[in-house]
Amino acid sequence: xxxxxxxxxKQAHEGLKKKEFTSVDLTKAYLxxxxxxxxxxxxxxxxTEDLALAQAEEADIKIATGKFGELCxxxxxxxxxxxxxxxxCTAGSKILENYVAPYDATVIKKLKEAGVVILGxxxxxxxxxxxxxxxxxxxxxxxxxxxTRVAGGSSSGSAAAVAADMAVYSLGSDTxxxxxxxxxxCGIVGLKPTYGAVSRSGLIAFxxxxxxxxxxxxxxxxxxxxxxxxxxxxxxxxTSAEYAFKxxxxxxxxxxxxxxxxxxxxxxxxxxxxxxxDAIKKAEQAGAEIVEISLPSVExxxxxxxxxxxxxxxxxxxRFDGIKYGLSEGAGKDLLEVYLHSRGKGFGAEVKRRxxxxxxxxxxxxxxxxxxxxxxxxxxxxxxxxxxxxxVDLIFCPVSPVPAIKIGERTDDPLSMYLMDIYTxxxxxxxxxxxxxxxxxxxxxxGTELPxxxxxxxxxxxxxxxxxxxxxxxxxx
Amino acid sequence: MISKEEVQHIAKLARLELxxxxxEKMQKDLSSILDYFDLLKKAPxxxxxxxxxxxxxxxxxxxxxxxxEVISNYDKRDELVAAAxxxxxxxxxxxxxx
Numbered sequence: 001x002x003x004x005x006x007x008x009x010k011q012a013h014e015g016l017k018k019k020e021f022t023s024v025d026l027t028k029a030y031l032x033x034x035x036x037x038x039x040x041x042x043x044x045x046x047x048t049e050d051l052a053l054a055q056a057e058e059a060d061i062k063i064a065t066g067k068f069g070e071l072c073x074x075x076x077x078x079x080x081x082x083x084x085x086x087x088x089c090t091a092g093s094k095i096l097e098n099y100v101a102p103y104d105a106t107v108i109k110k111l112k113e114a115g116v117v118i119l120g121x122x123x124x125x126x127x128x129x130x131x132x133x134x135x136x137x138x139x140x141x142x143x144x145x146x147x148t149r150v151a152g153g154s155s156s157g158s159a160a161a162v163a164a165d166m167a168v169y170s171l172g173s174d175t176x177x178x179x180x181x182x183x184x185x186c187g188i189v190g191l192k193p194t195y196g197a198v199s200r201s202g203l204i205a206f207x208x209x210x211x212x213x214x215x216x217x218x219x220x221x222x223x224x225x226x227x228x229x230x231x232x233x234x235x236x237x238x239t240s241a242e243y244a245f246k247x248x249x250x251x252x253x254x255x256x257x258x259x260x261x262x263x264x265x266x267x268x269x270x271x272x273x274x275x276x277x278d279a280i281k282k283a284e285q286a287g288a289e290i291v292e293i294s295l296p297s298v299e300x301x302x303x304x305x306x307x308x309x310x311x312x313x314x315x316x317x318x319r320f321d322g323i324k325y326g327l328s329e330g331a332g333k334d335l336l337e338v339y340l341h342s343r344g345k346g347f348g349a350e351v352k353r354r355x356x357x358x359x360x361x362x363x364x365x366x367x368x369x370x371x372x373x374x375x376x377x378x379x380x381x382x383x384x385x386x387x388x389x390x391x392v393d394l395i396f397c398p399v400s401p402v403p404a405i406k407i408g409e410r411t412d413d414p415l416s417m418y419l420m421d422i423y424t425x426x427x428x429x430x431x432x433x434x435x436x437x438x439x440x441x442x443x444x445x446x447g448t449e450l451p452x453x454x455x456x457x458x459x460x461x462x463x464x465x466x467x468x469x470x471x472x473x474x475x476x477x
Numbered sequence: 478m479i480s481k482e483e484v485q486h487i488a489k490l491a492r493l494e495l496x497x498x499x500x501e502k503m504q505k506d507l508s509s510i511l512d513y514f515d516l517l518k519k520a521p522x523x524x525x526x527x528x529x530x531x532x533x534x535x536x537x538x539x540x541x542x543x544x545x546e547v548i549s550n551y552d553k554r555d556e557l558v559a560a561a562x563x564x565x566x567x568x569x570x571x572x573x574x575x
Contacts, residue, residue: 102556238541303516328562335572344494359491376523
């Protein structure tokens, strides 16, 4: 008997087609597994059992007709910052603890049309702010490879659920690395699409010029299937682009791969560097040409990001005022007190910190030195990548300078936590697509093996090139 | 180190109530983060005029606009009002501001 919870989208689809099992069988197997095992992982904030079973029954009717797509009847998990109508959406925050989504995000609408089964909403850093998952107001999602370590953030539960076989695939969101980082830490595939490739409508906003929704899956092929289903122009998101995915026939042979010299300097774990260098070598042996490139302005990317993202967040999170939705501490004497109490009580430490940084950077007297300067440097970063992509097809680099960290290791020092994002934020600043592909495992002294992800960055709307090459590499490393 | 008064001023602008302990921690955290931002002083000056950058992350060449028209098939009015913590009939209740 095959284990139903170890299947990829492709395998689940084949099984459904051959009538080896039904979508209800599949869904029940996952729900059982979540019930038994998630108490040790904390991947889910809520399990949407009724919704999942109803969707599975509906999918089975569609499957019986013989005409159904690859995602039909396949169970997935959704980051709890993406709205699913009628279900709670907490964003990992006390301020939205009892908030019920009044409508579906566009990506959910699209998945529902494809016959999705939604198992539940996954854990995350509060409002997607964090690299470790530890800023969740409810619980810390643990790394299935070593439960004393973090799953990575901010899409911590989405990555942990897939890595622990508690969902076939999941959706995450990525503002500065929040899909790629946990995918790297958990040893699975995570794609951050080009800014505008996927609609942001119904994603609780963090940094609106940076946010993108993307798939987390067990294989590159699965990530592609989900990306195809959720991408495209949406009238509800003015920044979404006229875009339709097209397969690209490209291979490593003759491909030009850029390796940024600035990404292999101090701060990178030597074991991580070795695993990434080995992956690059394998690409070279398969016929790729490796070109050393320079991205001189990425040195400033992290500082830039931690000004721009919190500035946008401080504006976006102004809507949580105790009036329109969520927690309201209404006992104050006037409106100002309702605001102060509700936000003071509802937001956690990291969210407060970022609202403060953003408000500071945008405040009178500091705007030019911080926000405006950061926007100008952002243009330099975009220029660097533009120049690089005039010479190379793709860029290879690490996702993170370190493998999954221990729970509690960096929580006292916010800046050390921010430094984990050093290789991921530039991609969001430039609006580029990037994938995290499992490249190897670092063996710790105690014998545990921690996954390390290779980051493949492409030019705007060249997800097809990234996915084709990642798929070829996946079989080699 | 950023002063307590400065933290209190920013917190008020951000409509955040902070406890004494939070203010103290914020002084420390913001100072080390702002020190890190000093790195940007080393960045070369750019010719780009920030106000000319399209607000769509610069991927398209221009801003995207739409006609100011009512779209009638989007009716979530009741659901949106229902999400408010304090309401009366069809209205969201707020404290008097005067």
